[in-house]
Amino acid sequence: SAVISQKPSRDICQRGTSLTIQCQVDSQVTMMFWYRQQPGQSLTLIATANQGSEATYESGFVIDKFPISRPNLTFSTLTVSNMSPEDSSIYLCSVEDPRERLDTQYFGPGTRLTVL
Amino acid sequence: GENVEQHPSTLSVQEGDSAVIKCTYSDSASNYFPWYKQELGKRPQLIIDIRSNVGEKKDQRIAVTLNKTAKHFSLHITETQPEDSAVYFCAASSRAAGNKLTFGGGTRVLVKP
Numbered sequence: 001s002a003v004i005s006q007k008p009s010r011d012i013c014q015r016g017t018s019l020t021i022q023c024q025v026d027s028q029v030t031m032m033f034w035y036r037q038q039p040g041q042s043l044t045l046i047a048t049a050n051q052g053s054e055a056t057y058e059s060g061f062v063i064d065k066f067p068i069s070r071p072n073l074t075f076s077t078l079t080v081s082n083m084s085p086e087d088s089s090i091y092l093c094s095v096e097d098p099r100e101r102l103d104t105q106y107f108g109p110g111t112r113l114t115v116l
Numbered sequence: 117g118e119n120v121e122q123h124p125s126t127l128s129v130q131e132g133d134s135a136v137i138k139c140t141y142s143d144s145a146s147n148y149f150p151w152y153k154q155e156l157g158k159r160p161q162l163i164i165d166i167r168s169n170v171g172e173k174k175d176q177r178i179a180v181t182l183n184k185t186a187k188h189f190s191l192h193i194t195e196t197q198p199e200d201s202a203v204y205f206c207a208a209s210s211r212a213a214g215n216k217l218t219f220g221g222g223t224r225v226l227v228k229p
Contacts, residue, residue: 031215042205042219043160056214059117092159096215103148103167103215107159 002027002097004108012114013083020079021111023093028073031096033105034066038089049076049093083115118143120208122220130228135193137223139206142187146208149182149189150217155202163204164191196227 003026013019023032032049047055047068055068070076080087090112094105119142129135141149147168152160166173166180166189173180177196182189193200206220 033216042222043217045216045218048214048216058216094217103209103211104150104162104165105215105217106162107152109159 001100001106002029002095004093004095004106006093006108006111008111009109010112010114012116015084015115017083018079018081019083019113020077021091021093021113023076023078023095023108025074025095027097027099029095030073030098030102031105032070032076033094034068034076034078035092035094035107036089037092037110043092046078046091049078080113083113085115088113088115118146118208118210118213118218120206120218120220122206122223124223125221126224126226128226128228129196131196131198133196135191135196135200135225135227137191137204137206137225138188139190139208139220140186140188141208141218143208143210143213144187145210145212147211148209148215149180150207150209151178151180151191152205152207153202154205154222160205193225196225198227198229201225201227 005024007022034046035043046061047057049070067079090110092110093108122139150165153163154160179192204223207217
């Protein structure tokens with residue numbers, strides 16, 4: 001399966017600031033997704049990152065708060081804007097590898113964000 | 117949209133015993149049901165999946181069953197070992213909804229030696 005990396009692996013940020021998280025894949029993939037995992041909780045989909053167009057956001061998530069870019073088939077960024085302590089979570093990207101069945105998703109290692 | 121319920125939230129078993137985790141889903145269009153294992157501080161790892169054209173799938177000590185009529189699917193782990201201790205998540209997706217995964221709440225499994 002595709003090798004997925006994320007940067008940074010963790011960060012501690014002050015409220016009101018923004019953080020951009022990068023997701024890099026070692027091969028071209030069709031679909032890329034961004035998830036949030038709050039402490040001790042399950043995973044919630046934030047948005048689908050579409051190559052060359054705006055991301056598709058899930059209910060409860062908006063572009064102004066979580067702008068997403070996907071400039072090509074191997075890279076995407078998620079920005080967490082104007083952060084508050086409630087944004088403290090693990091943020092994970094996932095990909096569908098076209099070399100495998102299209103609905104199979106693999107996750108990156110995650111970015112652990114703490115907002116003070 | 118899809119809603120996935122997972123039970124139990126915690127499960128403690130003796131080493132060598134079996135563990136069963138159950139999930140129900142709401143969207144009849146869902147056709148893909150993966151299971152992920154997440155160890156502390158690690159990423160979710162796909163351990164097994166099943167598609168709606170199959171009723172059961174097995175891979176060594178783990179198996180998954182699917183009942184489309186009742187909209188539920190289950191994970192079975194036999195001969196549990198301490199390294200099976202982790203949080204397990206079920207999920208569901210459909211092509212119609214863009215293959216977006218909706219996750220259950222997770223089950224924390226503890227295998228006692």
